[in-house]
Amino acid sequence: MEVWELVARESARDLITRYNANGDSGRIKQMVAVFAPDAIFETGDRRFEGRDAIFAFMSGVVIAQSDPDPDAPPPPISPALADWEARGRTPMLRHVTGTTQIDVVDEHTMRARSYYLVLAAHGLDHWGRYLDEFGLVDGEWRITSRREITDASFAGGWGSRATGEDPPHVTHPVCWPGITP
Secondary structure, three states: OOOOHHHHHHHHHEEEEEEEHHHHHHHHHHHHOOEEEEEEEOOOOOOEOHHHHHHHHHHHHHHHHHHOOOOOOOOOOOEEEHHHHHHOOOOOEEEEEEEEEEEEEOOEEEEEEEEEEEEEEOOOEEEEEEEEEEEEEEEEEEEEEEEEEEEEEEEEOOHHHHHOOOOEEEOOOOOOOOOOO
């Protein structure tokens, strides 16, 4: 393996990490900076083209979670998350990315597949995969395409609340005898 390939692989890992760390901290501008200006972001059946469209979408997710529509019926919420919010705690998210497989196509292109888990106040919230493509933009590696696939989420958690509906892949927390989620 040549040095340029090591730099490329580490750049991909860094971009994946910066996306999640900045998003979890509410730094949407820095989160979106990992994308190329003409990048494509896909989630569910939605597609966003260009950094500005991705920024608008991500900002909308933050606003929807922090300032929901007062006329809309409240989405279901897990008892653990309700208790957390009732105690005045700000909901938090922590994305954990692992099992990242990077394929270096050439000196200007890479692809990666990663699993992710999202932890919230109530524990594991939702999980899925990132399918990424990377390219060199003005000498810097950037994500040129990301497909986010949610494999499953817990009913009443952040992942199901963010969409405003219970997607078909919603599951329910395991309840052990004598333990209430």
